[in-house]
Amino acid sequence: MAENASRNAWAEPGSYEVTEGVFRIPLPMPNDGLRAVNVYAIRDGDGFTLIDSGWGVAEARAQLDTVLTELGSDTAHIRRFLITHAHKDHYNLGTHVRAEHGTPIALGAEERPTIEALQRADKSPMITQQHLLRGTGATEITAKFIEMVGDTAVDPAEWPSPDRWLAAGERIPVGAYDLEVVHTPGHTSGHIVFRDAANGLLFAGDHVLPHITPSIALEPRTPRLPLGDFLESLRRIRELPDTWLLPAHGPVTSSVHERVDELLEHHRARLEVTYDTVRAGARTSAESAAKLTWTRRERALSDLDVFNAMLAVLETKSHLDLLVARGELTGEEHGGVRYYSCS
Structure with a gap:
């Protein structure tokens, strides 16, 4: 096998x-x-x-x-x-x-x-991602992403x-x-x-x-x-x-177990370094993502294409929001952007 x-x-x-x-x-x-x-x-x-x-x-x-x-x-x-x-x-x-x-x-x-x-033919499949991106403070990535995907509606026949x-x-x-x-x-x-x-x-x-x-x-x-x-x-x-x-x-x-253990350890470590970005002064998902490295090549956020930069910022948001749920960070929205700080 x-x-x-x-x-x-x-x-x-x-x-x-x-x-x-x-x-x-x-x-x-x-x-x-x-x-x-x-x-x-x-x-x-x-x-x-x-x-x-x-x-x-x-x-x-x-x-x-x-x-x-x-x-x-x-x-x-x-x-x-x-x-x-x-x-x-x-x-x-x-x-x-x-x-x-x-x-x-x-x-x-x-x-x-x-x-x-x-x-629903009147909805773009990426509308949710556009909305979430706006709340991360990733202004430039959001603009580029909207330019890339536009408002093209999904074809319901697909x-x-x-x-x-x-x-x-x-x-x-x-x-x-x-x-x-x-x-x-x-x-x-x-x-x-x-x-x-x-x-x-x-x-x-x-x-x-x-x-x-x-x-x-x-x-x-x-x-x-x-x-x-x-x-x-x-x-x-x-x-x-x-x-x-x-x-x-x-x-x-x-072995499923072997890979699951690796994934759990990856996210444990990722939660830790994401927390550290806030402790070091990052306040939004975009700012945290910019302080992290991406892919196994440890690339900077600015080196990613628009789609993968979008994924990176939203992944960072998911880690920050989980840290808030665990009581390790606090999160508050101001002007449509979510800001994080250490508890």
């Missing part, structure tokens, strides 16, 4: 048998930031059930067609899609296949408000509702496997993972990734403490017996 774990080898096109009847299929994305998204195909009767579907672009569809042909199947024999969360690289190619073949799609029930928001909403705790028999739905909010409010306890597999979506930490709450609605939700979800997964990690981005690895 173990794969070449070099940082980029996992994204090479093809199909990779994880265990008997379970294939990892990397599909390309229309940007090179994450390189690819893993779709998992599980043999299910005379076809396959797919966990996640890929981004609805021609390159991804062509690659999926090629791989399924090599496996002796085709998109007409996809029995269903089980989707971890409502982001384009996970959801949208499945809606294209459904339009052709009627293939049912299932999505976590807590993603319903997100889907309904995306179906976000049809699923055929079924999945509840936490549901069991889904898929071929030789028995998948349990586990609600893991954080990356999105309705993110779910699929766990096969008997075979020691966790189809983790973006909840646990081997090389990077997932963004928090990049969605049309934002919970009060998305980082708190994410850390609690990680702890919940950590309390379960260990399994193989089958992530959406990156290679398959042998």
